[in-house]
Amino acid sequence: MAKTKTTYRCSACGYQVAKWLGRCPDCGEWGSVGEVASIAAASSGISAGKSPTLATVPGTPARPMTQIDATNAAAFSTGIGELDRVLGKGIVPGSVLLLAGEPGVGKSTLLLEAVKQWALQGRRALYVTGEESAGQVRLRAERTGAVHDEIYLAAESDLGAVxxxxxxVMPSLMIVxxxxxxxxxxxxxxxxGVTQIRAVTTALTSLAKNSGIAVVLVGHVTKDGTVAGPRSLEHLVDVVLSFEGDKHSTLRMVRGIKNRFGSADEVGCFEQREDGIHEVTDPSELFLHHRDIGVAGTAITVAMDGKRPLLGEVQALVSKSSLANPRRAVVGIDSARVAMILAVxxxxxxxxxxxxxxxVATVGGMKISEPAADLAVALALSSILAERSLPGSMVALGEIGLAGEVRRVAGVGRRVAEAKRLGFKHAIxxxxxxxLPSGIKITQVADLQTAMRVALKGPSSPYSF
Incomplete structure (x- = not known):
């Protein structure tokens, strides 16, 4: 009899250890490590010269790559430009996509718009809901104009029935x-649970690969914003998309996390309205349409969200404090970087x-996590302290070091080109x-003081820039 050896495996990520642990050292999940039995390699017959696995005749022989037809794997457009931007060129037949997001952010509304556009192109779609009734989905579809004869609805939670x-139905696209x-x-x-989610995803993935039906899975997220369920769920699917948005803002972002058919750095922008969700082809205009030119304490920067340059407004306000420890309130920017910029x-x-x-805050619900906005934050602070507004046609970008130097950031050419497209005349x-593109005035600065003198040129100021 083969000798068994006890090992322990994490049910969330599959990591194996030799002894039981309360927390997986790989993914950090608590209580996910369980005992499994494996056959020891020494007793499997390998040492005796016997093969532990018998070879079988493959159903489809291997062929040279040059003889394989890839036309059946060409992507179909979803009819939504911003969604196609994130996916690459569209949805590939037989692929499995996972769309994750917080409750109420608009995942179902976006997918109803996607199946509507899919049906308008003459293709059949099946929408399976396990959270609502078919009547509830129909009512929402009427509100958003997503009613079509080629869209089939089913309210099921049993995998076999799905x-x-x-x-x-034999659809070309199925939403779960x-x-x-x-x-x-x-x-x-x-x-x-972990076991059920893994089994369901494996079965739906097998369906997609064998039938050519593109399957889109809607998933939930945890409190920290990561995809809920086992980590292996992200490995089973071909594409993982994150649908993000602030409940107090109409702006929604579809962000690529994993994409086997294209870049995983793209971002699609949408706006949630009463009649459904609409794509925003020029999000920079959305962030800047409330901009007040001539007001001290505001600066414009260009942030990169994935590969997409987005112009955003940074505002700063200071007031005499009556507290022993003055208040520091930051919205939309990393508070630790703002504290560092204040010190510098x-x-x-x-x-x-x-x-x-x-x-310090951004406008329009924009969130900036990269250091390229450091210079705009510093200029906004210097503008409000000097009570002098910055030029309305100027953008500023750059990382600030502790020595006061302005460091280079990635994609400066693309950022400045986007500012030029929107009518800005000067870039620091x-x-x-x-x-760097032509047709726009560009000032290159090496340190913070030089940048402040360029941005706030004019009458003397109480601060020695």
Whole structure:
């Protein structure tokens, strides 16, 4: 009899260890490590010269790559330009996509718009809902204008019934909303648990690969914003998309996390309205349409969201504090970087804020996580402290170091070109930047003080820039 060796495996990510642990050292999940039995290699017959696995005749022989036809794997456009931008060129037949997002962000509304555009192109779609009734989906479809004869609805949570609907309808696109509500009767485990989600996803992936039906799975996210369920769920699917948005803003972002058919750095922009969700082809205009030119404390920067340059407005406000520890309030930007910029401005540019409350925020719900906005934050602070507005046709971008130097950032040429397209006339960029476009005035600065003198040129100021 073969000798067994006890090992322990994480049910979330598959990581194996030799002893039981309360927390997986790979993915960090608690209580996911369980005991599994494996056959020891020494007793499997390998040492005796025997093969542990018998070779079988493959159903499809291997062929040279030059003889394989790839026309059946060509992507079909979804009819939504911003969604196609994130996917690459569209949805590939037989692919499996996972769209994850917070409850109420608009995942179902976006997918109803996608199946509507899919049906308008003469292709059949099947929408399977496990969270709502078919009547509820129909009402929302009427509100958004997504009613079509080629869109089939089914309210099912049993995996076997879902597979039966797919066989009967034979769609080219199937939406499963959501994967956490589907139940495989032949598999033990609680609804929405790790075992059930893995079994359901594996079955739907097999359906997609064998039939050529493109399957879109709707998934939930955890409190920290990551995809809920086992980590292997992201490995099973071909594309992982994250649908993000602030409940207090109409702006929605579809962000690529994984894409086997294209770039995973693209971002699609949408706007949630009463009549459904609409794509925003020029999000920079959305962030800047409320801009007040001539007001002190505002600066325009160009951030990169994936490969997409987005212009955003940074606002700063300071006021005399009555507290022992002045207040620091930051919205839309990393608060740690703002604290560092305040320290650098005080030490390198004589901008004291130690006794003042400081408020820094972006406009329009925009979130900036990269350091390229450092210079815009510093200029907005210097503008409000000097009570002098920055030129309305100027953008500023660059990372600020602790020594007060302005460091280069990636994609300066693309950022400045986007600013030029929107009518800006002047750009302050780090010294040594390459591939800069023509037709716009560009000032390269090496340090923070030089940037402040260029941006706030004019009458003398109480601050020695």
């Amino acid at each position: 597979l039966g609907h797919a066989e009967a 909303d959501s994967v956490q509500t589907m139940v495989a009767q032949s598999v033990d485990g609680v609804n929405g 401005c005080a030490a390198r540019a004589n901008l004291p804020t130690f006794d003042q409350d400081v408020y 960029v780090p010294a040594g930047s390459l591939d």
